[in-house]
Amino acid sequence: MEPVFSFLEQHLELTYIVILSIFLGVEVISRVPSVLHTPLMSGANAIHGVVIIGAIIVMGQASDENYLALILGFLAVILGTINVVGGFVVTDRMLEMFKSKKTK
Amino acid sequence: MLSLIYLIGSVTFIVGLKMLSNPATARKGNAIAAGGMGLAILGTIFLYRHHGQGLHNYGWIIAGLLIGGVIGFISARRVKMTAMPEMVSLFNGMGGACAALISVVEFEHMADALSGSTDDNMQLGIIFAGMIIGAVSFSGSVIAWGKLNGRIRDIAFQGQHIVNLSVLALILLLALFVTVTLPAATVILFAVILVLSLIYGVFFVLPIGGADMPVVISLLNSFTGVAAACGGFLYDNPVMLTGGILVGSAGTILTILMCKAMNRSLKNVLIGAFGGAKSGGASKEQGAYKEIGLADTAVVMAYAHKVMIVPGYGLAVAQAQHACHELETLLEARGVEVRYAIHPVAGRMPGHMNVLLAEADVSYDKLLEMEQANGQFSTTDVVLILGANDVVNPAAKSDPSSPIYGMPILEVENARSVIVNKRSMKPGYAGIENDLFFQPKTAMLFGDAKQVLQQLVAEIVNTL
Numbered sequence: 259m260e261p262v263f264s265f266l267e268q269h270l271e272l273t274y275i276v277i278l279s280i281f282l283g284v285e286v287i288s289r290v291p292s293v294l295h296t297p298l299m300s301g302a303n304a305i306h307g308v309v310i311i312g313a314i315i316v317m318g319q320a321s322d323e324n325y326l327a328l329i330l331g332f333l334a335v336i337l338g339t340i341n342v343v344g345g346f347v348v349t350d351r352m353l354e355m356f357k358s359k360k361t362k
Numbered sequence: 363m364l365s366l367i368y369l370i371g372s373v374t375f376i377v378g379l380k381m382l383s384n385p386a387t388a389r390k391g392n393a394i395a396a397g398g399m400g401l402a403i404l405g406t407i408f409l410y411r412h413h414g415q416g417l418h419n420y421g422w423i424i425a426g427l428l429i430g431g432v433i434g435f436i437s438a439r440r441v442k443m444t445a446m447p448e449m450v451s452l453f454n455g456m457g458g459a460c461a462a463l464i465s466v467v468e469f470e471h472m473a474d475a476l477s478g479s480t481d482d483n484m485q486l487g488i489i490f491a492g493m494i495i496g497a498v499s500f501s502g503s504v505i506a507w508g509k510l511n512g513r514i515r516d517i518a519f520q521g522q523h524i525v526n527l528s529v530l531a532l533i534l535l536l537a538l539f540v541t542v543t544l545p546a547a548t549v550i551l552f553a554v555i556l557v558l559s560l561i562y563g564v565f566f567v568l569p570i571g572g573a574d575m576p577v578v579i580s581l582l583n584s585f586t587g588v589a590a591a592c593g594g595f596l597y598d599n600p601v602m603l604t605g606g607i608l609v610g611s612a613g614t615i616l617t618i619l620m621c622k623a624m625n626r627s628l629k630n631v632l633i634g635a636f637g638g639a640k641s642g643g644a645s646k647e648q649g650a651y652k653e654i655g656l657a658d659t660a661v662v663m664a665y666a667h668k669v670m671i672v673p674g675y676g677l678a679v680a681q682a683q684h685a686c687h688e689l690e691t692l693l694e695a696r697g698v699e700v701r702y703a704i705h706p707v708a709g710r711m712p713g714h715m716n717v718l719l720a721e722a723d724v725s726y727d728k729l730l731e732m733e734q735a736n737g738q739f740s741t742t743d744v745v746l747i748l749g750a751n752d753v754v755n756p757a758a759k760s761d762p763s764s765p766i767y768g769m770p771i772l773e774v775e776n777a778r779s780v781i782v783n784k785r786s787m788k789p790g791y792a793g794i795e796n797d798l799f800f801q802p803k804t805a806m807l808f809g810d811a812k813q814v815l816q817q818l819v820a821e822i823v824n825t826l
Binding site: 261262265269271272275276279280281282283284286287288289290291292293294295296297298299300301302303304305306307308309310311312313314315316317318319320322326327328330331332333334335336337338339340341342343344345346347348349350351352353354355 | 371375376378379380382383384385388389391392393395396399402403406407410412416417418419420422423425426427429430431433434435437438439441443446447449450453454456457459460461463464466467468470471483484576579580583584586587589590591593594595596597598599600601602603604605606607608609610611612613614615616619620623706707711713714716717720721
């Protein structure tokens, strides 16, 4: 248990962020109409693509001889980018259809 | 400077997500979140410093971004609206794989530089968490994609849940063991855990029935969010943390909301394989059903006062939304009032049907939500059901032994007459018979939804 406490103490700010984000996420989403479930899921999907930042850091810190890290990191960057770009574009395409209705 | 960028990124995620939950602002919200994401990525590439050291391997990073960007963009533009659920699932799997890969590389780093402090244990714990969750999310999403595609069929066997739980317990125990004991040579164990996690993801999704798939995708979506947040801890990176946790918690709520829309508990979705076992009423007498031809259908609909269209999975699969809109305009021109009754889980995902009909230019105010529609069936002359099955099954109200008992349905039997378009008498997702099809006021119109609608349109134009 002790390492857990010391870890939490060291990362107190991050822990705050985690707790606040949980409530924020719940608060922001509650009572969304079911019409929007699919685009919203897709949008959230794109946002968790933020993991790409980790991939970039991994890639950018890998030393030149470490081929395993280079290859895995490269793959991670590609996959993460697909997630981000694809996610936002697909969401936009779905929402575009809703919008054209409103303006007519 | 970078922390400021990360702060902006986090705020755009929150604002974006908030705006996404309202139809009027959703598109803008998506763009805002995307902008924040772009900013955070660029900031990381150019401004990231660790112990005063910037990043290198720029060629690789930019090449990766370009390749991924092109693949993501093209596949997102090309995918058909009906194939949206599996696309979302596949993208989600990519994110999960990305998180798992990061953990693999970081583990390799760590194995080289163990300092022996207790901080190592926690660090390793987080690496494991990110890897396990990411790997489960990846393999689970790929299976979900395959199942929605029809490439993979439901596979359920006796005692599957026990096997699943055992695998999960084994993963957690091994991870805990490695984390606490921290021996130098754990590479093999690490690999074992990785493989087990991938297998668990497969086992987890395989037995889940088609109708419950969107719920599972949403759940896996929130898993990937948590995996991303683990990366945030690993790199002391607040934007990864907020992005990941926001999606994790929002995704969980979304999952629960979807379950509510189907009147199922999450536990039910995960444990009670919907179509897996043959449902109790299998031996029930089926009775006779009545068929109706195209010409008769055209007459009935063209001379009705009010027609209600109930679009379902069959319409989505046949991509018949455009033909459906054509029929609607034609009928409206003849003075028939046409409305659409949309069940919250119609189509292949909650809200999916609205997207499809919107694509075909169906006016928004013709779409009725379930409650509104239920109030209007009694004044409706003809209900045309296009490939919907479980969402109009009266057993949900009347038969407590039915697996879908309690699910809110469209009460189409209140209308004067019902025409059901299906390809065959095969039961739908839930694998149960529908009494509605055998009722005297119901007539069956067999055929592919798109062809049938096109022929109906031709029939009305040519002969009436």
